[in-house]
Amino acid sequence: MxxxxxxxxxxxxxxxxxxxxxxxxxxxxxxxxxxxxxxxxxxxxxxxxxxxxxxxxxxxxxxxxxxxxxxxxxxxxxxxxxxxxxxxxxxxxxxxxxxxxxxxxxxxxxxxxxxxxxxxxxxxxxxxxxxxxxxxxxxxxxxxxxxxxxxxxxxxxxxxxxxxxxxxxxxxxxxxxxxxxxxxxxxxxxxxxxxxxxxVSTDRFTPRRRSSAWRQVRGINDNEVVVTFVSRLVWEKGLDVYARVIRQLEDRDIPHRSLIVGDGPAREDLERRLPNTTFTGFLEGDDLARAYASSDIFLFPSDTETFGNVTLEAMASGLPTVGADAAGSRDLVNHEETGLLCEPGNVAAFTEATRRIILDTSLRTSMGRAAYRRTQDFxxxxxxxxxxxxxxxxxxxxxxxxxxxxxxxxxxxx
The missing domain is CATH 3.40.50.2000 (Glycogen Phosphorylase B;)
Incomplete structure (x- = not known):
């Protein structure tokens, strides 16, 4: 060219x-x-x-x-x-x-x-x-x-x-x-x-974007806990760990809904592995902001990030993060305050951390609020x-x- x-x-x-x-x-x-x-x-x-x-x-x-x-x-x-x-x-x-x-x-x-x-x-x-x-x-x-x-x-x-x-x-x-x-x-x-x-654009990514109607259109009830992944759908973003965590939560009957936002070459395989997960495809702008804010937990196992833009957007939207104890999340997520950090690739650790936040409403709320406050400096x-x-x-x-x-x-x- x-x-x-x-x-x-x-x-x-x-x-x-x-x-x-x-x-x-x-x-x-x-x-x-x-x-x-x-x-x-x-x-x-x-x-x-x-x-x-x-x-x-x-x-x-x-x-x-x-x-x-x-x-x-x-x-x-x-x-x-x-x-x-x-x-x-x-x-x-x-x-x-x-x-x-x-x-x-x-x-x-x-x-x-x-x-x-x-x-x-x-x-x-x-x-x-x-x-x-x-x-x-x-x-x-x-x-x-x-x-x-x-x-x-x-x-x-x-x-x-x-x-x-x-x-x-x-x-x-x-x-x-x-x-x-x-x-x-x-x-x-x-x-x-x-x-x-x-x-992060804190006027766009904010808990105020949470929408019951957005959830209902996707068959998600107000009382269900939504575990969300947002990124391009490529395996190096930790998608294998995410899929295995969701399957383990399902096998253990931990109540939740899985939501994946994004598109990419791994989508077709993921849809086969996670038939109960809602896939939105690529979202941007206000649509993306509503997806974050209408979720409850951000599960992001990627250990290849240099910063973690999506983690910051999720935190600004009031979500606690379960992330890899690696460069992308370590500088953003305060362990036990704004979320939980896990050993990269450790499916058992990610599953337990996610299970803990799903079942503890008080912890989920306090971590989400702390995450929101942390992003106001960015x-x-x-x-x-x-x-x-x-x-x-x-x-x-x-x-x-x-x-x-x-x-x-x-x-x-x-």
Whole structure:
């Protein structure tokens, strides 16, 4: 596919850049932007929208599809890509095409942000180094945790070696949680780490969205306890554990209703394994908010998350979480206060934790209220403003370095 640019914003004139405020032209490279609706793409779209509202120019280089599931923010340049075998919803980028390179050179970025350390990210890094442009990266996918799902554990050492070489060339590495930051440090990625958490729209995701009518349409009575999973339906999200927990609850006659929100390649198999579960398919916006708020417990066994956007949305909706004691949940869920954390993959532990909250109405209510209170600190405005400040730190240093080089050249001439 050849490169093509689509835009939702008009570029301000270059001459408007003020000397006291370094021009902010950000080139963002990512493997997920609008061709797939996942946590990475939604977060990056929010970031771009915020940056443009603050006066920055942003150009995004990412794979595209003819019928994208979400509208994109900013000016998007289509990156050549191919679907991954067996996972056509994910695309592997093929690097910078000649037309993309011309687009990039014409844009003349003052900062390069790489969100995926793939071939496109590697070539973007090389371009930035040749142009003496500062580079930052954000860490969205904990690649090593995915290897076990594809029986590729032998590649872990080589993977970390590659990631070390890649990220050591970036001035900042933005991590979504302290747990992920610690994991990177354990593997020798120590310089430039900065915390960039995720926010939640607390005006949308709120207990006030709870709807008896929404439940009734799906055959759920007001007195039934709904155990909910929300995510893309791929096995690395802990779906096997979820399915086994639900089956054990059913076998033990623990009263509950199972609800799965989302879509993906694992859905057909899940529907066979969980015939009593209600599947809503993909939901977004207010429909998604109602699904959360009309549930009672969020069961999310995934141990591959870097942050856990869905966990934060569930908590904002007033749900206690039963989650994996891993990076995605550990920074959000306070064990025994806002939910319960279990050993990753331990079906018995997840079953007992879920059973406990199902049967204890008082505990379920108190944990849900505590979860709601905890999320009030995670506003998108504060989270995205923090990233803007990180950019300003880098650009300020870049301008200072350029000024110093110019001053040195001037002194040498005179």
């Amino acid at each position: 050849d490169s093509a640019t689509t835009s939702t914003a008009t570029r301000p004139p270059r001459g408007s850049d003020c000397p006291s405020s370094p021009p902010k032209r950000v080139a963002l490279f990512t493997g997920a932007y609008n061709h797939i609706a996942d946590g990475v793409s939604l977060t990056l779209n929010r970031l771009v929208e915020h940056l443009e509202q603050q006066g920055a120019e942003v150009r995004i280089f990412a794979p595209t599809v003819d019928d994208p599931p979400i509208d994109h923010a900013g000016s998007l340049v289509s990156a050549p890509s191919v679907p991954l075998p067996g996972r056509s919803d994910y695309h592997f980028t093929l690097g910078l095409s000649s037309s993309m390179r011309r687009e990039l050179e014409a844009f003349d970025p003052t900062l390069v942000h790489i969100a995926t350390p793939d071939l496109l990210g590697q070539q973007a890094l090389s371009f930035a180094q040749s142009a003496n442009t500062p580079v930052v990266a954000s860490y969205h996918t904990h690649f090593s945790s995915y290897l076990k799902y594809y029986h590729l554990g032998l590649l872990e050492s080589a993977l970390w070696s590659y990631l070390r070489r890649f990220y050591q060339q970036c001035e900042h590495i933005y991590v979504p949680s302290t747990a992920i930051g610690a994991a990177l440090e354990e593997h020798g990625i120590t310089d430039g780490l900065r915390l960039w958490q995720r926010g 506003t998108w405005d504060a989270i995205l403003s923090k990233m803007n400040r990180y950019y300003d730190q880098i650009l300020g240093r870049s301008v200072s370095s350029s000024s110093e080089r110019a001053r040195t050249r001037s002194l040498a001439v005179h």
